[in-house]
Amino acid sequence: MTNQCKLFDAVNAYLDGEAGDKAAEIERHLTNCATCRAYAQEIKRVDAALRTDITETKAPASLRARLEEKDERFAVPVHSRSSTRRRFMVGLGMAAGVGGIAIAATQLLTDPGRQEMAPTLFGDFATLLAADKRLDFDSTKPSEIFAWFKPKLPFSLPNLKALQDMGPQGGRLCWLMERRTAAFYCVSQGDSFCLYVTDAGALVVNKNAPLPLGKIPPVLIDHMGIRGAFWQTRGLAFAIVGQPSIEKISMLADGLREPA
Numbered sequence: 001m002t003n004q005c006k007l008f009d010a011v012n013a014y015l016d017g018e019a020g021d022k023a024a025e026i027e028r029h030l031t032n033c034a035t036c037r038a039y040a041q042e043i044k045r046v047d048a049a050l051r052t053d054i055t056e057t058k059a060p061a062s063l064r065a066r067l068e069e070k071d072e073r074f075a076v077p078v079h080s081r082s083s084t085r086r087r088f089m090v091g092l093g094m095a096a097g098v099g100g101i102a103i104a105a106t107q108l109l110t111d112p113g114r115q116e117m118a119p120t121l122f123g124d125f126a127t128l129l130a131a132d133k134r135l136d137f138d139s140t141k142p143s144e145i146f147a148w149f150k151p152k153l154p155f156s157l158p159n160l161k162a163l164q165d166m167g168p169q170g171g172r173l174c175w176l177m178e179r180r181t182a183a184f185y186c187v188s189q190g191d192s193f194c195l196y197v198t199d200a201g202a203l204v205v206n207k208n209a210p211l212p213l214g215k216i217p218p219v220l221i222d223h224m225g226i227r228g229a230f231w232q233t234r235g236l237a238f239a240i241v242g243q244p245s246i247e248k249i250s251m252l253a254d255g256l257r258e259p260a
Contacts, residue, residue, distance in 0.1 A: 011036045015043050017124060017174035017181070020136050021152065044178075115177035118206045121196055121241045122226050124176060128185070133192065135170035135185055145171045149182050155199055155236065157182060162255040163195070177203060186242075193242020193249070195256070200237035205230045211237055218253045222246045229253035 014026040137148045142163045172183040181198040205219045211232045218231040227249045228241040
């Protein structure tokens with residue numbers, strides 16, 4: 001699609017959750033620019049189609065090996081964050097097709113109002129790794145990270161006392177699942193992961209799992225080398241997604257969850 005709007009690149013960054021402090025400005029622009037708005041709607045529609053069945057489909061071993069070897073046909077420069085995310089999502093769609101579950105570009109989610117956390121956050125974390133783990137704000141002090149996030153989020157962050165023991169390295173302000181999301185980047189014993197916090201309204205883990213609340217344990221997912229735990233508390237959705245083992249991800253989630 002050709003777009004001559006001077007904010008076209010900024011719109012792409014916004015769609016990939018990389019607009020940072022410019023998110024509100026891009027939202028206003030999309031309200032007034034019909035061309036960019038139509039482009040954004042098309043990208044969201046295609047992304048939604050590609051995300052369908054992500055947690056249920058696995059590429060053949062031969063294809064996964066080629067991807068892990070960074071076959072030059074799929075190579076993406078690490079500085080190209082928006083391209084990385086889209087190629088990651090398209091790669092998942094290709095894997096599904098090879099496995100006999102072709103995903104048509106016109107396929108939409110059964111419930112357009114529902115947003116699935118697992119496909120989006122797994123893709124975001126993969127993008128972060130491909131982009132050399134670039135952060136919006138670097139700090140190992142939770143108080144400084146919280147202060148940076150505070151004026152940028154439409155909700156109040158909980159205390160999260162356990163964050164200090166998780167090896168915080170900084171934060172990223174993302175636009176994911178059609179809402180602003182705080183992503184705390186952490187490193188523990190050499191494994192990196194993100195703690196995502198956002199508004200829980202209309203979110204599910206994936207099409208087969210609602211977002212657990214109260215005494216219900218977090219939903220745990222292990223998919224192609226990335227693991228995640230998903231839950232909600234007091235109207236906020238939480239997810240830990242990254243490289244640690246599923247056992248460690250579960251332990252980290254238990255340390256963050258409030259007593260029911």
